[in-house]
Amino acid sequence: MSKITTVFAALLLTFLAQSAYGQKEYKKKIETLKVQKEKIAEQEKEALKLEVQAINERLNNRAITLEEAQRLKEEAAVKRAKNIEERVAIVENQISLLERNEGKTLILLEADTLANDQVRVGLNIDGRPVFNIFSDQWRRNIKYDRRTYSDFVFAIGLNNALIDGQSLDESPYKIGGSRFFEMGWQWRTRVFKNTNFMRFNYGVSFQFNGLKPDDNQYFVQNGNQTELQEFDVELDKSKFRMDNLVFPVHIEFGPSKYHEHKNKFRYSLDNQFRLGLGGYAGFNLGTRQKLKYQRDGERVKDKLKRDYNTSNLIYGLSAYAGFEGVLLYVKYDLNPIFKDAVVEQRNISLGLRFDL
Incomplete structure (x- = not known):
């Protein structure tokens, strides 16, 4: 037990000695810095005196005029005063850092x-x-000419369907209740070397197109046909959604600001008008329907994931226009929503797109 106590005491004394030594060392550094601080003004004043002597010699040798000599002396005085101010600040910061962190x-x-x-x-x-x-x-490494940029993109807005032989006013889907959401990633590449007026935009996006049938209707799959039918009880909610993976491609037009720096130049779209025309193609990932209603006093929620005869291949046209990263966005599916339908329907969306 006495040996353990002796070892512990020795370790404790060693630690205290190291701590005391460290305290002494950093305080010594602080004292040295304070002495340096006091000498800064003397050094700069002595340097100013030598500069003034050199200017006077040039004046006496008629290498410069009296006005030039006066200007050079004033510039030297300003420089030395600035040196004193900044050097003192540096030393004071070093002292403060050491004191604060011991x-x-x-x-x-x-x-x-x-x-x-x-x-x-x-x-x-x-x-x-x-x-x-x-x-x-x-x-x-900073690239001198960066021609390609990338952005996270998301869009949200109203969704509906254009049906052969019917106007949008006659749509069986709720105008305000049917919505779409899109998110993805895009790349934007400058087409020409010396102008940014035309850009080639391409990327990948997930589209979620929703339709809410009106008049208490829901979708029913009968063989190779999918049609709307009235539900046997009052529906609290009827929502049909198609999830797609698409690859959009657009040609974008619009002005940009040119900024040139020492080691790079860039084209900026800040506060600039943008117009994009193009389309998309991809695949249907899944289709589902959600129904909410009450039966015999109990709340029922049905989530139905089926094929519903929706098209497997998705392709369409899209366009956007706006300023900087806030754009009005429209897209229209050229493929019908349902395959082999007696009356074809095509999805159409209108909303806002944000390039972040």
């Missing part, structure tokens, strides 16, 4: 000497690194 500071180590553009961050205690973190993601 000498334990995070620093960048050898940031300019690591291979592969890496940066290493480490914890430095009393001048010795405790741990290091390496990263090669902090520095990236």
Whole structure:
């Protein structure tokens, strides 16, 4: 037991000695920085005196005029005053950092000497690194001419169907209740080298097209025909939804702002008008119907996932227009909603699209 106590006491004394040494070291650094701070003004004033002497020599040798000499002296005085202000601020920040962290500071180590553009961050205690973190993601090569950009896209709005021989006013689907939602990812590539007026947009999107039948109706599949029928009790909700995976392609037109920098140039669409014309093609992922009603005093919710004779291949036309990332969006399926239908129906959507 006495041996354990002795070892523990020795370790404790070692720790306290290290702690005291660390306290002494960082306080010594602070005192050194304070002395440096006091000498900054003297150094800059001495440097200003030498500059003024050199200017006077040039004036005496008639290398410059009196007006030029006066201007150079004023510029030198302003420069030295600024040097004093900034150098003092740097030293004061170093002192504040050491005092606040009691000498334990995070620093960048050898940031300019690591291979592969890496940066290493480490914890430095009393001048010795405790741990290091390496990263090669902090520095990236900037591409001088970036022709392709990408955006997350989502759209939302009203959905319905155009039926052969009927107007939209005669649609059996609720105008306000039938909606669509679309989300996906698009790439936008500049077509020409020296102008951004035309862009080629392409991507992938999920479409969710919903129809809400009116007049207490729902969809019934009878063999190869799908038709609306009246439900035998009052429906609280009747919703039919088609989920599609499509690949949109558009040609986009519109002005853009040209910005040139030292190591790059860019075309910006900020606050610029955009017009896109194109279409899409893809596949139907699934079709489902949701019914809510009450029967014998009990609430019933039916979720029916079936084929409903919907088209497997999806293709259509689409267009959008607007400013920057907020656009009016319309799309129209060229394929019929139901295969081999006696009366063909085609999905149509109108809403807002957001390019983020």
